[in-house]
Amino acid sequence: MIDLRDLYQEVILDHSRNPRNAGRLTEPSGTAKGHNPLCGDLITLDVLVEDGVIRDVSFDARGCAISVATASIMSDMLKDKTLEEAHDLFRRFQKMLTGPDAEAEGLDKLEVLAGVREFPMRVKCATLPFHTLRAALDNEPGTVQTE
Amino acid sequence: MNAPAGQNPEILAARDDFPLLARPMNGRPLAFLDSAASAQKPRAVLDGLRDFYESEYANVHRGVYLLSAQATDRYEAARETVRRFLNAGRPEEIVFTRGATEAINLVAETLGRSGRLEPDDEIVLTVLEHHSNIVPWQLMRDATGVRIRAAAADQDGNVDVEAVFREVTDRTKLIAFSHVSNTTGTVLPAREICHRARERGILTLVDGCQAVPHAAVDVADLACDFYTFSGHKLYGPSGIGALYGRLDLLTSLPPWQGGGSMIEEVTFERTTYAPPPARYEAGTPNIAGAVGLAAAIDYVQRFGSENIQRHESAVLKYGVDRLQAVDGVRLIGTPRHRAGSISFVMDDVHPHDVGTVLDREGVAVRVGHHCAQPAMRHFDVPATIRASLGIYTHASDFDALVEGLGKVKELFQL
Ligand SMILES: Cc1ncc(COP(=O)(O)O)c(C=O)c1O
Numbered sequence: 001m002i003d004l005r006d007l008y009q010e011v012i013l014d015h016s017r018n019p020r021n022a023g024r025l026t027e028p029s030g031t032a033k034g035h036n037p038l039c040g041d042l043i044t045l046d047v048l049v050e051d052g053v054i055r056d057v058s059f060d061a062r063g064c065a066i067s068v069a070t071a072s073i074m075s076d077m078l079k080d081k082t083l084e085e086a087h088d089l090f091r092r093f094q095k096m097l098t099g100p101d102a103e104a105e106g107l108d109k110l111e112v113l114a115g116v117r118e119f120p121m122r123v124k125c126a127t128l129p130f131h132t133l134r135a136a137l138d139n140e141p142g143t144v145q146t147e
Numbered sequence: 148m149n150a151p152a153g154q155n156p157e158i159l160a161a162r163d164d165f166p167l168l169a170r171p172m173n174g175r176p177l178a179f180l181d182s183a184a185s186a187q188k189p190r191a192v193l194d195g196l197r198d199f200y201e202s203e204y205a206n207v208h209r210g211v212y213l214l215s216a217q218a219t220d221r222y223e224a225a226r227e228t229v230r231r232f233l234n235a236g237r238p239e240e241i242v243f244t245r246g247a248t249e250a251i252n253l254v255a256e257t258l259g260r261s262g263r264l265e266p267d268d269e270i271v272l273t274v275l276e277h278h279s280n281i282v283p284w285q286l287m288r289d290a291t292g293v294r295i296r297a298a299a300a301d302q303d304g305n306v307d308v309e310a311v312f313r314e315v316t317d318r319t320k321l322i323a324f325s326h327v328s329n330t331t332g333t334v335l336p337a338r339e340i341c342h343r344a345r346e347r348g349i350l351t352l353v354d355g356c357q358a359v360p361h362a363a364v365d366v367a368d369l370a371c372d373f374y375t376f377s378g379h380k381l382y383g384p385s386g387i388g389a390l391y392g393r394l395d396l397l398t399s400l401p402p403w404q405g406g407g408s409m410i411e412e413v414t415f416e417r418t419t420y421a422p423p424p425a426r427y428e429a430g431t432p433n434i435a436g437a438v439g440l441a442a443a444i445d446y447v448q449r450f451g452s453e454n455i456q457r458h459e460s461a462v463l464k465y466g467v468d469r470l471q472a473v474d475g476v477r478l479i480g481t482p483r484h485r486a487g488s489i490s491f492v493m494d495d496v497h498p499h500d501v502g503t504v505l506d507r508e509g510v511a512v513r514v515g516h517h518c519a520q521p522a523m524r525h526f527d528v529p530a531t532i533r534a535s536l537g538i539y540t541h542a543s544d545f546d547a548l549v550e551g552l553g554k555v556k557e558l559f560q561l
Pocket of ligand 1: 183184245246247248249277279280325327328329354356357377518
């Protein structure tokens with residue numbers, strides 16, 4: 001059984017308390033809201049995409065340590081990534097959390113969230129920011145729900 | 148802290164009647180503090196179900212053979228057990244449902260179709276309601292044009308009679324409220340609300356889900372028109388519950404679902420309906436569920452509702468005191484009268500994270516909005532941690548909870 005300290009690592013606690021890129025963009029190209037009805041996590045995420053490249057990401061999150069830390073680390077990693085690279089990152093992240101083995105290749109700083117896979121009830125907390133990102137990139141109206 | 152005074156030795160021993168509670172959880176003894184979501188089952192219920200299936204099971208109200216007659220007797224005896232449990236006047240006033248949710252939908256839908264309500268009539272709820280006592284009324288509102296008003300709670304989570312009647316107007320046709328809140332544990336002044344409503348000719352529906360496991364209920368004394376509860380929160384099986392409805396109402400409301408058992412005569416031109424309770428029990432009912440529910444009621448009644456109430460109050464007060472003494476814990480709701488549940492939040496740690504840590508410590512609590520989002524909004528929190536007790540809960544379960552909160556603080560460096 002993995003230790004809770006592997007889930008709530010220092011880096012995660014730090015990102016959840018001092019989320020990077022917190023706030024809103026003044027002129028986003030896409031915005032989306034995400035909601036996890038099970039625990040009430042709410043996130044509003046803005047993106048600025050120019051020529052197929054993510055120039056800026058900002059978010060407002062009210063939620064658990066896992067979802068806020070994921071949003072924070074994710075937002076840090078997205079700048080100057082192409083849309084294809086962003087989607088690829090989500091695929092890899094999902095694979096790390098729910099795939100047959102904890103493959104963390106190419107996940108860089110998001111790798112600290114690998115422990116979440118041991119807590120199936122919490123996987124949705126970690127994927128909520130990514131689902132919201134995908135909706136923001138598509139500029140989908142409405143709210144993304146995790147269930 | 149010292150063990151709480153006023154505990155009942157017989158009830159303290161009840162824990163041994165619940166096999167599941169002996170199961171270790173994540174390598175720790177299980178401290179099950181989520182009975183408000185669903186209670187564990189005593190051997191008396193498990194054995195009762197098994198015996199029934201092994202020796203007396205058949206469909207009810209159908210066959211002429213002995214077995215069917217026996218099963219029917221057991222099913223109807225279960226109805227009588229519920230009648231006595233609620234002190235209803237007649238067994239016809241007890242309708243078996245899938246649970247409280249189904250019962251409230253039944254009343255809302257049939258009332259909506261009854262012609263008794265006009266657009267601009269009003270229904271009063273409270274902000275503490277479970278979604279199952281909100282959404283069925285909204286569905287009915289959309290069909291009838293009635294208005295819904297919600298009585299406020301104060302900052303401590305009390306809902307006073309005055310707060311309810313502030314929302315009452317000449318157009319109010321029904322007040323629907325929970326006897327005990329599943330979030331704050333608030334005991335509402337049900338008797339006063341129902342009596343005042345009756346004087347003004349307003350119908351009442353009381354959601355008793357969180358009340359019946361903790362105290363004696365007497366629908367005659369309450370003077371309510373409808374009362375409902377779910378069996379699974381009362382140590383019975385899931386998928387069974389009961390609706391009490393005043394006989395003249397059940398007789399005059401239209402049928403709900405159509406099907407077998409609820410009819411008198413069917414032709415393609417016209418069908419006549421059976422009198423209550425059959426009128427509201429279309430199709431093969433949850434026969435064993437009713438038998439299991441009766442076994443659960445028999446089980447709790449052996450201890451006596453008054454004894455359970457006294458004992459649980461002592462344990463619950465111990466829990467409240469212990470939680471209030473923890474630095475960084477803030478209770479959500481400190482009502483004057485409380486039963487069953489304690490909600491709280493921790494500074495700087497989200498309830499969901501608290502729940503994960505507690506689980507590792509063998510402590511099962513519910514975290515989230517408890518199907519009461521308006522109540523969350525009232526207290527301005529996205530979610531809470533809820534510890535709730537049952538007849539088998541010991542003071543030591545709250546000790547384990549408080550110890551677990553210590554682990555939370557350690558892990559989050561608070
Ligand atoms: C106060 C209250 N009302 C209604 C319900 C709904 O009960 P059920 O889901 O068994 O129909 C619950 C259970 O969560 C409850 O606590």
